[in-house]
Amino acid sequence: MPKYFEWTVGCQMNKADSEELANILEARGYERTLSVEAADLIFLNSCSVRQNAENRIIGKLGEMVNVKRKRPEARLILTGCMVGDDTMAALPKRFPFVDLFLRPADVEGFQDYLDEGDALEAATKPRSMGVSSFVNVIRGCDKFCTYCIVPYRRGPEVSRPLADIVAEVEELVRQGSREITLLGQTVDSYGKDFPGGRPDLADIFYAIHDIEGLKRVRFMTSYPADMTPRIIQAVADLPKVCEHVHLPCQAGDDETLRRMHRTYSSGYYRELIGRVRETIPNVAISTDVIVGFPGETDEQFRNTYRLLEDLRLDTVHVACYSERPGTEAARTLPDDVPHEVKKARLKEIEALQEHVLADINQRLLGQQVEVLVEDDASKVNRTGAPQWRGRTRQNKLMYFPAGAADLRGHEVNVRVDRVSPWALQGELVA
Numbered sequence: 001m002p003k004y005f006e007w008t009v010g011c012q013m014n015k016a017d018s019e020e021l022a023n024i025l026e027a028r029g030y031e032r033t034l035s036v037e038a039a040d041l042i043f044l045n046s047c048s049v050r051q052n053a054e055n056r057i058i059g060k061l062g063e064m065v066n067v068k069r070k071r072p073e074a075r076l077i078l079t080g081c082m083v084g085d086d087t088m089a090a091l092p093k094r095f096p097f098v099d100l101f102l103r104p105a106d107v108e109g110f111q112d113y114l115d116e117g118d119a120l121e122a123a124t125k126p127r128s129m130g131v132s133s134f135v136n137v138i139r140g141c142d143k144f145c146t147y148c149i150v151p152y153r154r155g156p157e158v159s160r161p162l163a164d165i166v167a168e169v170e171e172l173v174r175q176g177s178r179e180i181t182l183l184g185q186t187v188d189s190y191g192k193d194f195p196g197g198r199p200d201l202a203d204i205f206y207a208i209h210d211i212e213g214l215k216r217v218r219f220m221t222s223y224p225a226d227m228t229p230r231i232i233q234a235v236a237d238l239p240k241v242c243e244h245v246h247l248p249c250q251a252g253d254d255e256t257l258r259r260m261h262r263t264y265s266s267g268y269y270r271e272l273i274g275r276v277r278e279t280i281p282n283v284a285i286s287t288d289v290i291v292g293f294p295g296e297t298d299e300q301f302r303n304t305y306r307l308l309e310d311l312r313l314d315t316v317h318v319a320c321y322s323e324r325p326g327t328e329a330a331r332t333l334p335d336d337v338p339h340e341v342k343k344a345r346l347k348e349i350e351a352l353q354e355h356v357l358a359d360i361n362q363r364l365l366g367q368q369v370e371v372l373v374e375d376d377a378s379k380v381n382r383t384g385a386p387q388w389r390g391r392t393r394q395n396k397l398m399y400f401p402a403g404a405a406d407l408r409g410h411e412v413n414v415r416v417d418r419v420s421p422w423a424l425q426g427e428l429v430a
Helices: 012-027 051-070 107-117 150-154 162-174 201-208 229-237 254-260 266-279 298-311 328-332 339-362 377-381
Strands: 003-008 041-046 075-080 132-136 179-183 216-220 244-246 284-291 315-320 368-376 387-392 397-401 411-419 424-428
Touching: 003 012, 012 041, 012 075, 012 107, 012 132, 012 179, 041 051, 051 075, 075 107, 132 162, 162 179, 162 201, 179 201, 201 216, 201 229, 229 266, 254 266, 254 298, 266 284, 266 298, 284 298, 284 339, 298 339, 315 339, 339 411, 368 397, 377 387, 397 411
Parallel strands: 003 041, 041 075, 132 179, 179 216, 244 284, 284 315, 397 424
Antiparallel strands: 368 387, 368 411, 387 397, 411 424
């Protein structure tokens, strides 16, 4: 039986894409292996959003040189956001030992490549990733933020038919998934490419909500200007859709947002957060922020800091700006914020958020929260004591002691006994 090795970095979209490629391979008789030296086919799924992610895949490709030298017959595929129209000419010269450069989510190209070397072709179906699974609902991005390479690599927004999404969710739930996360680079743009702009993201919520066995629905990543009142109201109205919204602001300064080509203002973002909180009780909101964007002054950074200080969001993913070749920012905006200034701003945001999160989580002490149990944390973290790990509806990590019963996939009530900025610990409530 032929074997395949998979290695993925990057976002949930990449993970879902890798799972789809793995499904195709296993339908053709391949078996997953954790040993790259034993693999007949190797695919690496890359990310180019930030330099450190690209450096990781470049390092992994460096390791593949010896693998290919020892076993030249092993097929090596590079996919993900490093591969695009603008890089197709340069990549084979830089990495001549790679057998195929595959654009992100190019399932047909992957099938065609396999057809050349494999005799077996079989129908595939979605495969559960465990208690929680990802489902891509829209591919590509039309936003062209000046710092982002994704639209150039993943192409324009293309929504999947609603019937296909419903069928995939039904199959994943049949296999044991209890939580589904609907994915898109801009997930609330779903349906805008359809005549009349319908169905939309809210229609997906309604279409999958009553699937028997499905306990929770999440969605990401949202774009502030595309989050409609209808989507917000659907989250509030449907019990299975979790009270957790990921709304990247990227900056809290209007001039910085303009240079980023984000199509909203900081005032609009503040108003949107207010509407979300007013409509969805107990909602948790997470965001993404870039510090050190070209031209960012101290005062512009202060505007971002004040926005986060005022809104007190549940999670802030903060990163230093890094130039992405091929983007508009790389072509037109000098990377003029010193590295040490970027790092200092990042640490300042991290310190603020640690304080905010500690305060938010402290309020949960003694309360009961509903947790969807995902796995045995003692096996994941290699700790001694049996311990379940799961997430609240607001996407907060929860750990609690494991008993004899297998609780994977079950929703349970847990009393919060201890908190930190990053996780909760508690005891199971009978």
